[in-house]
Amino acid sequence: MAPSSTVAETKGLGKGLGMGSCKKTKATKTPSPKETTTNGTTTTDTDNKTNGDAAGGDTEETDKASAGTEADEPKEPKKPLAPFGSIASPKNIYKSPKDSDGNWTWVDKYPEDVEDAAENEETAQYAVVVRNVKSNDSRKKLEADSIVIQSPWLKKALAEILDGYTGVACELDRLEFEAPFRPFVHRWTEFRAYLDKKKEEVVVDDDDDDRTREHLVILHDILQYEIGHSIKAFEDYVAKGVITFEHLWMLFQPGAVVLAAHKGPQSAFELDETEYMENQCGKFLQLRADCVDYGGKTFGRHREKINVPEFLGTKKITGLNAYPWAFHPDREALRAALVRRGGLFEELAGHHYKQYSGTAITWDREGNEVPIQVEGRVVIDINSFNRFSPYYNTRRLTDWTAKDAEALSAWKRKQEQQQQQQQQQQQDDPGKDGNNPKLTPYHQMLARSRTRGYSLKLKKWLDFFVEQVTEITWNTQAFDKLVLPEDQKELILAFSESQLEGSAFDDVISGKGKGIICLLSGPPGVGKTLTAEAVAENLRVPLHTLSSGDLGSEPWEVETGLARILELVARWDAILLLDECDVFLEARSAHDLERNKVVSIFLRTLEYYEGILFMTTNRVGNIDPAFRSRIHVSLEYPDLTAASRRLIWANFLRGATLESEVSDADVADLAGLPLNGRQIKNVLKTAQLLAARKKSPLRRSFIDVVLNIEKRRPQSSL
Template sequence: MASSTNSTPADDQTEPPSIGIKRVETAQDSKAQRLLRVDQISIRKDSIGSMLAATEVDIKSVLLKEVLLEIFDGVEGLSLNKTPPMCSPEILFHAKDALTSRKADEKEKDDPNQILINDIGTALRFINEDFGPQIQSLDSLLNNGEITFDLLWALMKPKDFVVSMQFRLTGQSQALSVVSGTYLRRQNSTNYFKLNGRMISHDGEDFGYGFVDTEIDEFDGARKITSLTAYPIQYDPNPDILRFLSRLRGRVMADPEAWKFNNGWTDLASPIIQREHSITGKDLDLRDDHLLICANWINGFSLTHKSWGQFSVDGLEDIVWNEDAFKKLVIDETRRKLIHALVRAHRQDDASFDDIIENKGKGLVGLLSGSPGVGKTLTAEAVAEVTSRPLYQVSTGELGIDADKVDKRLGMILEITRRWGCVLLIDEADVFLATRGIDLARDTLVSIFLRRLEYFRGVLILTTNRKSEIDSAFQSRIHFSIHYPDLTESGRVIVWTNFIDTVSKQTGTPSLDSADIEKLARLELNGRQIKNAVSCAVSLAREEKEPLSVNHIEMILSITNL
């Protein structure tokens, strides 16, 4: 960096002299030192050979120091309150526009402070002299929307807002407030610019400032600003800068506090909220700029993928519950009403009836048995829809067979489903329901499940294909049990009609006539097979750019093993 010389000041040549600032350049274990005075600016160079290790500007003017503190209010790492007040030349450079504006405002006052005007003028002359070549290069580059690697520091001003495209949590863009920027070198000798940014975040306990680093690798020549992994927000071509770049389909439970149940999740990590930066419990006057840097994600759980993660707030919306789902079940009307009434009436904290032991017996457990594809899983899904509850579906295969792991995972699942008021569906739960005998490993799993079930306070629905093999201890814990017979022809008519009518509404195409549906219903297929046949037929019709017809369905049935 060029040091100040005896060049003519760029402006304010007629203003009286003022003791304003001096520049101090230092290096550890310095071998040489020289002091040069130019008007009001003193420059001391400490060097090792030709290399300067650090540069600071000594702010002598108390008035100038106060203005700089006002400009950089909230910026960390400044030494303006030390004795003597210090700042880096780069920080002073970043204050150029604000100082120019402050000087103009002071001149417009009825009783301007001439000393302040002079001191700001001294600082501006220092900036123009010391950064003259960089200012010219920067102006030329910015006019073309470009920047060079060596001028990244000038582009990223403290407190300015930037768009970070390297946000590791979700891979989406995130607005940050610039804290600092540093040129660094990796162990493999590659250079990069590390931008430290601040955002308002929440870790489930504290609400405060989180800090995120964005790295910009060294590049040759000039590059478009918007091609960088981080750039000032004013250069973003998209007015909706916080748009979620990739939406996750499926239902999500947004619950930052329940992040403690995140067992072993290491792929994504929240920005660090240091205790001294916590703003929980404080009265906040959130301005638009605060809202801009709020984390555009929230900790939550994907019920579809059964995994924890950070989800874009922009990608979340209220669930539209399917209130007609229960009507489409092929089930006896009396049993339909019974299930509906039991689940709707159940409340987690309902203390109207309890076990002799406190907190025991407050759960609602249902058992659905029958052959595959007769509507057991669909019943659980419908129950969740009509009662506006999330559905947490898990199979015994996902729980595993190791007793300790099953106990731990089952405990976590039961707790979060209780917390969220979920309908918990355990599909093919035969291993937990089987009569205990001489198989010690299986008996252990049954015992674990029974113990966990004692204190469960939510809604649990289990499905099984073998009702006759249920352990007697479990039978006493069942509140309702329904056996589903194989679908009759009339039942298959209802199932075919439901699936085909759904497709018709989604595509805006006519449904099949009753004769075609009755023809299909003569085939002895279960509900899952019918669903798969319709799904494949829809894909075939879409490929042929035709509305769904019975011919598409018959073609699928003829070439598959449904």
């Protein structure tokens, strides 16, 4: 017999077709225990009974004698059973045939219709084993269900041809491929090129080379018969830039880059696998592909599922919602744009205070994505998002692949070499960031188009589109325009700046008393909230604003919510503003135990707060004594004077978006109206809307129109 896998032929096996070399065994009938065979004549118990009856009454006496003899014989003792699970041997049981109801069980009897195994020592000789089934194709009687590669020469060749193809390990003893033979479809061009190269490289007296070439030809002929028609049709479609849903899977080779506007703008993904599926909406081809994401501490891969819906006839490839990178008309420009966006994504790792303008993503109760418009300051912080967001589970990341790790290590070495070469330049330019990127350009290209964080204005955890995140344009004049005595402004700044620099006085007990608490009291609209905003703007840190309603009313809600907020504020180096927080400051009493609990929790939590806290109140006279000892700065804002209002009018007019024709005399006249700062701001905002509609500069007449309307409002203070 020839050595295993050396026969340069294929062995075809049929599935359920009566094919193969298996021998049938004819069943032999065993005589029944009630039958007796004598000299070729079979006599049954019935015959004996008849003969006995004919002989008269001797039968009964004979039976009695026989029974007596059996009773006298000793019974063979029952063989004792071995202890449970102690016999060192396997016990085979078999699946029974199904009954009329389709039920089956496990039985001890060996099946009678079992044939010899089709794959055995004989088939092991062949380079390739082809398992055949009846074909549904009108052009074929049979088609291959699967192909087993046994030739070591073929395996070595396929290791080169299919290098990097997901899910193929050519070093296996039994290398098996199932129809529709996707690896060969996707690497058909490489297969043909490798075969042509082997045909040209004829080496004299090289048995290995001859066997490789011979076995490759055999495999090529098999595949040409099995998938040749499909490949020819596919190549025709691709040449014309279209595809059918039936052939769609052929476009997507595992490991290749695909483009899709999936959950955002067009992005690049690395494909892992595809599968035709169906749900209540119809059939679709599901692409399972990876993007690069940040998990709060490290970068890694995240698996996305992209569905391409079924379509009739042919469809333009670039018109699909997902298609291979190779079909994009301007790949280099797209690559540059994606790498640039990926660089922004990488820079946003960690926590960052930014500006945002555009659509963001929130989630409903079922977890469905809902677009929401966001304008204002945001904090990008994926780690805190994963911990505190009530809407969305953490995006699971997988570790880098071996290929990823190798590429990242090589990129790191290259960056270190460049850093050494440019070290002198970086010393000459202190404003240049010397931090090296952690991602290669390829991984930046695969980076997600969205990041996660918190909207300070909406007080929501959201998904933000990376390209809508911008740097903050700071209002450097905010603190200068604050209408406060200069000594009070200097005091607030001194406390705030020392706190951020880490030079605040510590309590005797470690961790206590490190924070700065400022109490701002006075009537509405005199500048309490504006003070906190101006300080945050001057220090260029986030301002997190809360009211008592944001924390709830139950003691456990207040404790949980406040602890979470204080942790975030400390992490972000932010300023916390508790607006209209009288419910927390009011003195405790004997008749309201629940509110007393809330005040106690608030006091205890603030004891270990290490940041800057502004609290505003309209009722400074009813503050709990325990709070007074914890307040570092207490400022009382009186009602605005005419001079203060004149300064506020002038400040808002200078900051108007429209050209202003309001004179100084108009400002002096307007300052005589009993308006607070918030009312002045709202009047000017509405007047600018009227002027913009008229395509006119801002004039006193527009302000008067708004003031007259306000006077007619119920409970107007004008």
